[in-house]
Amino acid sequence: MKPNKYNNQANKEAVNHCQQCLMRPISLFSDLQESDFDLLRQPINIIELEAEEILYKEKQVIRYLYTVRSGLLKQVRYLDDGSYRIVRLLRQGDIAGIEALNNTFYKQHTLVLQKASLCQIPIKNIKALDQKSTCLYKPLMARWQKIQQDADLWITEFSVGHSKKRMANLLIYLAGENDTDFFFLPSREDIGALLAIRTETASRIIAEFKRQGCLQTKGNYAKINFSKLKQFY
Amino acid sequence: MKPNKYNNQANKEAVNHCQQCLMRPISLFSDLQESDFDLLRQPINIIELEAEEILYKEKQVIRYLYTVRSGLLKQVRYLDDGSYRIVRLLRQGDIAGIEALNNTFYKQHTLVLQKASLCQIPIKNIKALDQKSTCLYKPLMARWQKIQQDADLWITEFSVGHSKKRMANLLIYLAGENDTDFFFLPSREDIGALLAIRTETASRIIAEFKRQGCLQTKGNYAKINFSKLKQFY
DNA sequence: TTTGTAAATTGATAATTATCAATTAGTTTT
DNA sequence: AAAACTAATTGATAATTATCAATTTACAAA
Numbered sequence: 001m002k003p004n005k006y007n008n009q010a011n012k013e014a015v016n017h018c019q020q021c022l023m024r025p026i027s028l029f030s031d032l033q034e035s036d037f038d039l040l041r042q043p044i045n046i047i048e049l050e051a052e053e054i055l056y057k058e059k060q061v062i063r064y065l066y067t068v069r070s071g072l073l074k075q076v077r078y079l080d081d082g083s084y085r086i087v088r089l090l091r092q093g094d095i096a097g098i099e100a101l102n103n104t105f106y107k108q109h110t111l112v113l114q115k116a117s118l119c120q121i122p123i124k125n126i127k128a129l130d131q132k133s134t135c136l137y138k139p140l141m142a143r144w145q146k147i148q149q150d151a152d153l154w155i156t157e158f159s160v161g162h163s164k165k166r167m168a169n170l171l172i173y174l175a176g177e178n179d180t181d182f183f184f185l186p187s188r189e190d191i192g193a194l195l196a197i198r199t200e201t202a203s204r205i206i207a208e209f210k211r212q213g214c215l216q217t218k219g220n221y222a223k224i225n226f227s228k229l230k231q232f233y
Numbered sequence: 234m235k236p237n238k239y240n241n242q243a244n245k246e247a248v249n250h251c252q253q254c255l256m257r258p259i260s261l262f263s264d265l266q267e268s269d270f271d272l273l274r275q276p277i278n279i280i281e282l283e284a285e286e287i288l289y290k291e292k293q294v295i296r297y298l299y300t301v302r303s304g305l306l307k308q309v310r311y312l313d314d315g316s317y318r319i320v321r322l323l324r325q326g327d328i329a330g331i332e333a334l335n336n337t338f339y340k341q342h343t344l345v346l347q348k349a350s351l352c353q354i355p356i357k358n359i360k361a362l363d364q365k366s367t368c369l370y371k372p373l374m375a376r377w378q379k380i381q382q383d384a385d386l387w388i389t390e391f392s393v394g395h396s397k398k399r400m401a402n403l404l405i406y407l408a409g410e411n412d413t414d415f416f417f418l419p420s421r422e423d424i425g426a427l428l429a430i431r432t433e434t435a436s437r438i439i440a441e442f443k444r445q446g447c448l449q450t451k452g453n454y455a456k457i458n459f460s461k462l463k464q465f466y
Numbered sequence: 467t468t469t470g471t472a473a474a475t476t477g478a479t480a481a482t483t484a485t486c487a488a489t490t491a492g493t494t495t496t
Numbered sequence: 497a498a499a500a501c502t503a504a505t506t507g508a509t510a511a512t513t514a515t516c517a518a519t520t521t522a523c524a525a526a
Contacts, residue, residue: 077389087388102378108385137370144377145335151384152341155320156310159392160429163483188504196393198484203504219492396513421474431514436474452522 017044017119026093027067027119028143031135039129042122049118055096055110062106064120066096071116072184075108076193086193088150089113091176095143100126114184114220158195166195167205168232171215171224185222250277250352259326260300260352261376264368272362275355282351288329288343295339297353299329304349305417308341309426319426321383322346324409328376333359347417347453391428399428400438401465404448404457418455 018029019037046069049055055066055073068090075088075096087108090096099107100123129136157169170191174183186194191202209215214228251262252270279302282288288299288306301323308321308329320341323329332340333356362369390402403424408416419427424435442448447461 077385079389079393085389085393087385099378099381102374107382134367134370137367140374141335141377144374144381145332147381148332148377148384149340151381151388152310152320154388155384155392156312156318159388160312160318162481199503200485200505201483204483204506207505395511432473433475433515434513437476437513440475 017046021119023067023069023093023119028065028095028121028136028139030139032129033133033135036129036133036135039132040125041128042125044122044125045120047118047120049112049116051112051115053112055112055118056106058107058109059105062097062100062104062123064097064122065100065126067119067121068092068094068096069117069119071112071118072114073110073116074113074186074190075110077108084193085196086190087154088147089194094146097123098140098143098147101130101140113186113190163195163197163201164205164208164232166197167191167202167209168214168229170194171209171222171229172226172233174222175224175226179224179226182218182221182223185217185220187220250279254352256300256302256326256352261298261328261354261369261372263372265362265366266368269362269366269368272365273358274361275358277355277358278353280351280353282345282349284345284348286345288345288351289339291340291342292338295330295333295337295356297330297355298333298359300352300354301325301327301329302350302352304345304351305347306343306349307346307419307423308343310341317426318429319423320387321380322427327379330356331373331376331380334363334373346419346423396428396430396434397438397441397465399430400424400435400442401447401462403427404442404455404462405459405466407455408457408459412457412459415451415454415456418450418453420453 018024018027018032018040019034021027024030049071056064058077070092073090073096074086075090076084077087078084090110096110096118097106126136153173157173158166160166172179174185175181176183185191188203188206189199191197191206192199195202206215206217209229209232210217212228214225214232216223216225251257251260251265251273252267254260257263282304289297291310303325306323306327306329307319308323309317310320311317323343329343329351330339359369386406390406391399393399405412407418408414418424421436421439422432424430424439425432428435439448439450442462443450445461447458447465449456449458
C-alpha cells in the first residue's frame with residue numbers, strides 16, 4: 001500500500017464530495033473551513049442501500065457514521081419476546097451512529113425502510129476533526145437536540161391514546177411537509193412496531209382509513225386526505 | 234450595583250462550590266481546569282425545591298441550566314385533551330435545560346416529584362465557557378447520549394406491551410441500583426402519565442402488586458420484591 | 467378529635483386491542 | 497401462466513384497558 005498517495009486521493013475526493021455537496025448546508029460539515037477539510041484523511045463514500053438492508057447492528061464496532069441523503073431508515077430495539085420496536089426513523093439530514101464519539105459500539109440496529117443514499121464518514125475523520133477543530137461542535141449539538149425532540153414526539157404522539165389517533169399522527173408525520181404527495185408507507189408490521197400495536201390492528205386501521213377516504217395507497221406509497229384525517233386527530 | 238465586586242465574589246463562590254463539590258465528578262464541570270473557573274462570572278446557586286414545585290415551563294426564556302444533586306424531577310408534555318405525559322425523569326447527575334445551548338426557550342415543563350436539590354447555573358456562564366474553552370464538550374456529549382438512551386428505554390420499556398409488564402419495568406427502574414431500599418413512588422396519576430395508562434389502571438396494578446407481595450408501600454415510598462416481580466417481567 | 471379534601475381503590479360496564487384462524491391480494495419463482 | 501410464498505385483510509372471540517361512579521383511605525386544617 002502507498003498510504004500517502006491513497007490518503008491524498010481520499011482527501012481530494014472528500015473535498016470534492018463534501019465541499020460541493022448539495023447536502024452540505026444541512027450536513028455535519030456545514031461549519032467546516034477549507035483548512036478543516038485537510039483533516040479528512042479517509043475516503044468518504046456515498047453508499048446506496050435497498051429496502052431491508054442492514055446498515056449496522058447493535059453492539060457492532062463503530063467504524064462509520066452516516067448522514068442520510070435520501071430514503072428512510074429505522075432504528076430498532078428487539079424485545080425479550082422476539083418482537084421489535086422502532087425507536088426512531090431517520091430521514092434526510094439525520095445521522096446514524098452519532099454515538100460514535102462517546103462509544104465504541106453502535107447502540108441500535110439500523111435498517112433501511114426505503115431505498116437510501118448515505119454519506120459514509122469514517123469515524124477516524126470525525127475524531128481527527130474533533131481533536132483539531134471545533135467545527136463539529138455546533139452541528140453535533142443541533143443533531144442531539146433534534147434526537148431529543150424526536151424522542152419526545154415519539155413518546156407523546158406515537159405512544160399515547162387510541163391507536164387510530166396515533167396512526168393519524170404517524171401518517172401526518174410520514175407525509176412531512178408536502179401533505180399532498182405520495183410518501184413511503186411502511187409495512188403493517190413496521191407500523192405496528194412504530195405505534196406499539198399488533199400488525200393486525202395496524203392493518204385494520206389502515207384498511208378503515210382507506211375505506212373512509214382518509215388514505216389512498218399505491219404499493220408501498222400512500223397519500224393522505226388531511227382534512228378527513230382530522231376527525232381521528 | 235457594583236458589577237466587578239459582585240462578580241468577583243460570585244466567582245469565588247462558584248469556585249468554592251464547584252471545585253470542591255462532591256458532585257463534581259459526575260457534573261458538567263468535571264473537565265474544568267482551574268483557569269476555566271475564572272470564566273464563571275455569575276453566581277452558581279444551589280436551590281432546594283419541594284415536591285410539586287415548577288422548575289420551569291415550556292417556552293419560558295432560558296436563563297439557567299440545572300444539575301440535579303438529589304431528588305426526582307419530571308419533564309412533561311401536555312396533550313391536546315388537557316392530559317399530560319411524562320417524557321423523562323431526571324435524577325442525580327441529570328441536567329435540566331440542556332437545550333440552552335441551541336435555544337432561547339425551554340422545550341418542556343419540568344416539575345419536582347421528590348424534594349430536590351439543584352445547581353442553578355446561569356446560562357451566561359455556560360456560554361462564556363463554551364466560547365473560551367472546550368471543557369464542556371465531552372460532558373455535554375455524554376449527557377446528550379444519556380438522553381437518547383433514556384428515551385430509547387422509555388419507548389421500549391414503558392410504552393410497549395401489557396401494562397403490568399410496563400409497571401414492573403418502571404418499578405425496577407425507580408428502584409435503581411439498590412433493589413432492597415425504599416424508593417420514591419410517584420402518584421398513581423403520574424405513574425399513569427409515565428406508562429400511558431389511566432390513573433385507575435395504574436392504581437389497580439399497584440394494588441394487585443401489593444396484594445401479591447411484589448410491592449410494599451409506605452406513604453410515597455415503596456420497596457419491591459424483585460423475584461416476585463419477575464413473573465410480570 | 468372532628469371535619470374537610472384529595473388520593474387511592476374498587477366495582478360494573480363499555481370500548482379497545484390482542485389473539486388465533488382463515489381468506490384474499492400481491493409478488494416472485496419456476 | 498401456474499405454483500409458491502409473503503403481506504394484507506377480515507372474522508370471531510378473548511383479554512385488556514378505559515370509563516364512570518362509588519367507596520375507602522390518608523392526610524391536612526380547624
